[in-house]
Amino acid sequence: MQQSIPDELQHIREQGLYRSLRSVQGRQSAKVEMAGRETLLLCSNNYLGLADHPALARAAVDAVERLGTSSGASRLVSGTMEIHELLESAVSAFKQTEAALIFNSGYAANSGIIPAVVGRGDVVFSDRLNHASIVDGILLSSAKLVRYPHNDIQALDRLLDKYRGTGRCLIVTDGVFSMDGDIALYAELISLKQHHDALLMVDDAHGCGVLGTGGKGSAEMCGVIKDVDIHVGTFGKALGSYGAYAALSLDLRELLINRARSFIFSTSLPPAVVAASLAALELIGTEEGRELRKKLHANASLFRGLLVEAGFHTYGTTQIVPIITGDATVTMEFSRQLLDEGLFVQGIRPPTVPQGASRLRCTVMATHSADDLAWAAERIAAIGKSLGII
Numbered sequence: 001m002q003q004s005i006p007d008e009l010q011h012i013r014e015q016g017l018y019r020s021l022r023s024v025q026g027r028q029s030a031k032v033e034m035a036g037r038e039t040l041l042l043c044s045n046n047y048l049g050l051a052d053h054p055a056l057a058r059a060a061v062d063a064v065e066r067l068g069t070s071s072g073a074s075r076l077v078s079g080t081m082e083i084h085e086l087l088e089s090a091v092s093a094f095k096q097t098e099a100a101l102i103f104n105s106g107y108a109a110n111s112g113i114i115p116a117v118v119g120r121g122d123v124v125f126s127d128r129l130n131h132a133s134i135v136d137g138i139l140l141s142s143a144k145l146v147r148y149p150h151n152d153i154q155a156l157d158r159l160l161d162k163y164r165g166t167g168r169c170l171i172v173t174d175g176v177f178s179m180d181g182d183i184a185l186y187a188e189l190i191s192l193k194q195h196h197d198a199l200l201m202v203d204d205a206h207g208c209g210v211l212g213t214g215g216k217g218s219a220e221m222c223g224v225i226k227d228v229d230i231h232v233g234t235f236g237k238a239l240g241s242y243g244a245y246a247a248l249s250l251d252l253r254e255l256l257i258n259r260a261r262s263f264i265f266s267t268s269l270p271p272a273v274v275a276a277s278l279a280a281l282e283l284i285g286t287e288e289g290r291e292l293r294k295k296l297h298a299n300a301s302l303f304r305g306l307l308v309e310a311g312f313h314t315y316g317t318t319q320i321v322p323i324i325t326g327d328a329t330v331t332m333e334f335s336r337q338l339l340d341e342g343l344f345v346q347g348i349r350p351p352t353v354p355q356g357a358s359r360l361r362c363t364v365m366a367t368h369s370a371d372d373l374a375w376a377a378e379r380i381a382a383i384g385k386s387l388g389i390i
């Protein structure tokens with residue numbers, strides 16, 4: 001018999017996996033207003049505070065005034081405006097690739113690029129902790145999905161051997177893993193890709209703007225920016241805007257224009273958003289960008305240190321600081337009690353993370369003060385103790 005929708009919702013509730021929306025008033029700053037009270041925001045991807053930066057706002061307002069509010073069509077119809085091409089040139093210069101192509105979001109990029117590059121008879125090797133949009137792209141592609149244990153290079157090597165000669169091979173990985181905050185093992189992945197004649201695609205949504213001396217991302221930080229075939233990054237996180245890019249060869253760009261359905265069949269980004277992304281890329285390369293990154297990294301190590309000192313289990317080295325709690329229901333209770341005290345940290349449960357690996361995913365911003373973070377760590381420790389997590 002068909003399950004009713006209320007029964008399905010009840011089932012989700014019983015599993016402790018029910019999700020609901022929480023609204024933030026005003027700007028996405030380090031402190032926001034929620035339900036009429038000042039709240040410290042510790043779960044935003046606005047890592048450098050650029051969503052709240054006057055240079056981006058000015059660029060967006062100026063673009064609305066000059067170019068209007070919509071692109072009016074998809075890119076292959078009449079929706080390619082000069083400003084889209086300017087952003088693509090800026091991205092290819094930023095990532096040191098021959099070419100770049102803009103997508104409407106990171107989700108649209110991953111779910112469009114992968115089926116454009118591989119299909120039936122091909123194989124995609126995907127890190128087990130890759131973002132859901134990568135997994136969805138692989139499922140849409142009809143290529144064989146081979147998941148390898150997180151950052152396990154020996155296992156990946158064996159799997160690449162096993163599928164040798166089976167069509168086109170694509171290795172795909174997050175650059176900075178979105179839920180664990182650790183970094184892909186670039187040097188090893190590149191030597192495997194070369195040895196096995198595979199393509200390497202890296203989704204650096206959380207590294208772009210944040211890592212590397214020029215803010216070009218985790219591949220820059222690891223000194224391998226030239227060795228990645230397809231760089232994906234998003235404008236909606238550290239870059240304070242919206243949308244995504246693929247930075248790649250001219251041939252791959254042509255292939256995506258012809259094959260990537262999320263690119264072909266969707267209205268292109270409005271000019272104001274593109275203008276804000278251009279302003280963000282410019283800012284990333286300035287002294288101000290470097291200072292913001294320095295502050296972000298200092299904040300992340302301060303906050304991680306305080307949590308470890310308090311006895312929490314965490315991972316990674318970046319601005320993503322997970323607190324591993326395990327049980328989904330306890331995690332949501334932890335998040336609820338923190339919100340009652342004026343601290344917004346989202347709980348993350350399956351299917352976003354594996355069963356038993358629920359967590360509070362704290363994300364640090366350059367715009368947090370050291371006092372904010374010390375206060376947050378102290379409240380997290382107090383509630384963590386009362387819930388028996390530490």
Ligand code: PMP
Nearest residue numbers: 105106107131178203205234236
């Ligand atoms: N890739 C990763 C690693 C992400 O974390 C996200 C966003 N959570 C995306 C892609 C999707 O990007 P967007 O929000 O622009 O759709």
